[in-house]
Each structure stands twice: as structure tokens, then as C-alpha cells.
Amino acid sequence: FGVKDPYKVLVDGTFLTVALQQQIQVREQLPKLLGARATPMVTGCVLHELRSLGRRGQGAAFIAQSFYRVKCGHANFINASECIREQIGEDNPRKLLVATQDVQLGRALRQVPGVPLIRLNNSVPFVEDPSTASKGHGEEQLRKKLAPAAWEKPKLPELQQKEAQAIAAA
Numbered sequence: 001f002g003v004k005d006p007y008k009v010l011v012d013g014t015f016l017t018v019a020l021q022q023q024i025q026v027r028e029q030l031p032k033l034l035g036a037r038a039t040p041m042v043t044g045c046v047l048h049e050l051r052s053l054g055r056r057g058q059g060a061a062f063i064a065q066s067f068y069r070v071k072c073g074h075a076n077f078i079n080a081s082e083c084i085r086e087q088i089g090e091d092n093p094r095k096l097l098v099a100t101q102d103v104q105l106g107r108a109l110r111q112v113p114g115v116p117l118i119r120l121n122n123s124v125p126f127v128e129d130p131s132t133a134s135k136g137h138g139e140e141q142l143r144k145k146l147a148p149a150a151w152e153k154p155k156l157p158e159l160q161q162k163e164a165q166a167i168a169a170a
Contacts, residue, residue, distance in 0.1 A: 005036035007097055009118065010043070010087060011067065013050045013080055014101035016060035022123040026063065026099075033118070033125050034097075041096075043072040045083035081105040088115055099125075 009030055019026050030038035042064045050061035072083050081102055088096060092114050099118040100106055106128075109115045117128040148156060 007034050007036060007038040008041055008094065009034075009038050009097045009099050010041050010070065010084055011046070011064070011099040012042075012084055012102060012105065013046050013053075013057065013060060013064070015099040015118070015120065016050070016064055017057065018101050018120050019125075020059045020063065022120065024120070024123060024125065027066070029125055030099075030118075033127065038097075040067040040099075041070050042067045043070045043080070043083045043087060045072055045074055045077045046080040048077040049080040081108075085109070088112055097127075 007030070011026065016026065027040055030040060047061060047064050047069075050057035050064055053061075070087060072087060074083060077083075081100075081104065084098060084100070084105060085108055087094070088098065088109060090112065092112060095114075097116045097118060098105075098109055100109075101120060106117055106119070109117060118125060119128060120126075
């Protein structure tokens with residue numbers, strides 16, 4: 001799907017909040033988890049949502065401020081999960097990974113092929129298995145790659161006939 005090093009990880013507020021509660025250093029753990037360089041990113045809407053939580057989101061908002069900011073283009077801030085869905089789009093053109101604990105956001109992003117999801121299981125971050133949409137898309141790409149090209153199709157019957165004659169002669 002073209003997701004490669006250096007990885008761009010779009011982090012949402014739920015992931016940051018749980019990471020802070022579990023005392024996980026997100027900036028240091030992502031490269032260890034992915035085995036390569038990783039750039040944690042947030043959108044303006046994620047920061048706004050964390051700040052709007054007041055004291056509950058203050059620590060996570062402080063951590064998020066140090067991450068790379070993705071310009072989402074929303075003058076009036078919207079729900080962070082909606083903003084992240086818009087950043088991913090229909091086919092994840094920017095090849096982003098998404099770190100989230102939001103169940104509904106995860107469910108929505110599993111419908112988009114090629115979006116790796118990072119979650120926390122207690123204090124252990126992990127990358128989820130590829131979604132059904134990703135597997136199906138990968139199998140379709142493989143089928144297209146293995147199928148004969150358009151210029152090969154007219155020559156196939158002739159080659160099959162020659163092969164049958166060779167087998168009969170042997």
C-alpha cells in the first residue's frame with residue numbers, strides 16, 4: 001500500500017490520553033514499535049478537542065503540542081475523529097498510520113484499505129492485523145499482477161494449442 005519509512009502516524013486524543021495514563025512515551029515508543037523512524041502528528045481539531053476537555057485533557061494536549069501539526073483546513077474546529085477520517089479519505093493518499101483508542105473511528109478506518117491502526121493494550125502498543133478491506137484490496141492487486149496483460153491474451157490460445165501438440169507428440 002506504499003506505507004514506508006519514515007512512518008507518519010496520525011495520533012488522536014483518545015490514544016494520547018490513555019498513553020499518558022499508562023505513562024507511555026509516545027514519541028519514543030512509536031519508532032520501537034514500527035522498527036523505523038516515525039513522526040507523530042496531530043491535527044488542529046485534535047488539539048482543540050483535547051484543550052476543550054479542560055483539566056482531563058491538559059496533559060495530553062501539552063504532549064500533542066510537541067507533535068508535527070497536520071493542516072486540516074477547518075476554520076471552525078470539528079470532531080477530531082471526523083477530522084481524522086477526512087485526512088485519511090477514501091484511499092489514504094498520504095500513507096498515514098493512525099493511533100487511536102476510539103472504537104468507532106477504528107471501525108470506520110478498517111473500511112479503508114491500507115490504513116494501519118495502532119492501539120494500546122494496557123501499556124503495550126501494537127499494530128492491528130490488516131483489516132478485511134486491506135486484505136481484499138491486496139488480493140485484488142495480486143490477481144491483477146498475475147493475470148495476463150491485454151497484449152498477451154490474443155496469443156494465449158495459440159500457445160495453448162502448441163503446448164497441447166507438444167504433449168501429444170511426447
